[in-house]
Amino acid sequence: MSEKLANVTVITEFLLLGFPGNQVLQRLCASVFFLVYLAALMGNLLIVTLTSLDQQLQTPMYFFLKNLSLIDICYISTTVPKCIMNTLTNSHSISFVGCASQVFLVIFFAGTEYALLLVMSYDRYAAICHPLHYEAIMNRGACVQMVTVAWLSGCVYGSIHVAGTFSVRFCGPNTVQQFFCDIPSLLTLACAGDQILEYLFIIASCCFAFVCFSLLVISYIYIFSTVLKIPSAQGRFKTLSTCLPHLTVVTLFLSSGFIAYLGSASKSPSSLNLYISILYSLLPPSLNPVIYSLRNRDMKLALAKICHEICHQTYKYLIYH
Structure with a gap:
């Protein structure tokens, strides 16, 4: 009995594995992280600014897009700055x-992002399948x-999992095999048998996520069936775009989330899991602005108007000063 109690250590801090390799390689990875982080911040802040200032972008789709960009800014800021700071200071605690x-x-x-993506699918369903009642719906x-429910559901989801994860006793070493604290890595440090509560939460979450995914798929089944009924090919393409x-x-x-957690659950090397986790921590927040803005005519026009206004005001300032 005394040996079992001795194995349970009181952990006051964790050590994050960080980037593998020598110090030069670690600083190179930190530099890449910093550049991607800046690009993600600039892209998402640009979307928030455009959708807030331009009157042509005051529609439900752009309202949801603004919230998606806010979520991405917060999401990437949760893990990346700490990782960069730890690498530069050579401190992993x-x-x-x-x-x-x-x-x-x-x-x-x-x-919250997952819930918002479900809301955005409903928005597309209402716009395409019920265009005459879209403004009323x-x-x-x-x-x-809907956005409030998405944020609240994310808060409840996070609260449940942090309670389940940190209700366990940690018996192993305090080294987390990741560049941030994630649930699969933390559960490997828990005492045997103490992870049952969090595993139950994970199973329940997967079931609920599957229900939400099914609703998303159903909405797109209705969307595609409606699009196929449009007589002209140009009309079908324009609607589907x-x-x-x-x-x-x-x-x-x-x-990205599926691949990352599949890697975490496997017996693959920790360095591979570390690189895989970059998929869901960096790629979605940094690529979402590009995906939504690259071929969006309204966003381009709004950006052109703001740039023109800035140039005009700058020119006036230089003339009169």
């Missing part, structure tokens, strides 16, 4: 409270309520 906060925030923002009050950015973001978000 994170406090117990800091680790718990990181777990909560990652799950919170990931859950997706009125301002309904949009605010409004769904392509959302479909691309959903595919990127779900596939």
Whole structure:
């Protein structure tokens, strides 16, 4: 009995594995992370600015897109700055409270994004399948309520998982085989048998996520069936093109998360798991602005108007000063 109690250590901090390799390689990886982080911040902040200032972008789709960009800014800021700071200072420690906060925030923002993507699929369903009633269905009050539910569901989701993860006793070493605190890596440090509660939460979450995914698939079945009824090929393509950015973001978000957690559950080397986790921590937040803005005519026009206004005001300032 005394040996079992001796094996249970009181952990006040964790050590994040960080990037493998020598110090030069680690700093190179940190530099790449920093550049990707800056690109993600600039891209998402640009979307938030454009959708807030331009009157032509005050529609439900762009309201949801603004919230998606806010989520991506918060999501990538939860893990990447800490990782870069640890690498540059050659310190890999994170406090117990800091680790718990990181777990909560990652799950919170990931859950909120998943819920928001489901809301955005419903928006596309209403726009294509019920165009005459679209404004009544997706009125301002309904949009605010759906976004609020998405944020609240993410908060509840994060709270449940952080409670389940940190209700366990940690018997193993305090080294987390990741560059941030994630649930699979933390559960490997827990005492045998203590992970049951969190595993139950994970199973319940997977079931709920599958139900949400089924609703998303059903909405797109109705969308595709409606698109196929459009007589002209040009009309079908134009209608379907409004769904392509959302479909691309959903595919990127779900596939990256699935691959990352499949790698975490496998017996693959920890360095491979580390690189795989970059898929869902860096790619979606950095690519979402490109996916939604690259071929979006309204976004390009809004950006051109703001740039023209900035140049005009700068010219006036230089003339009169």
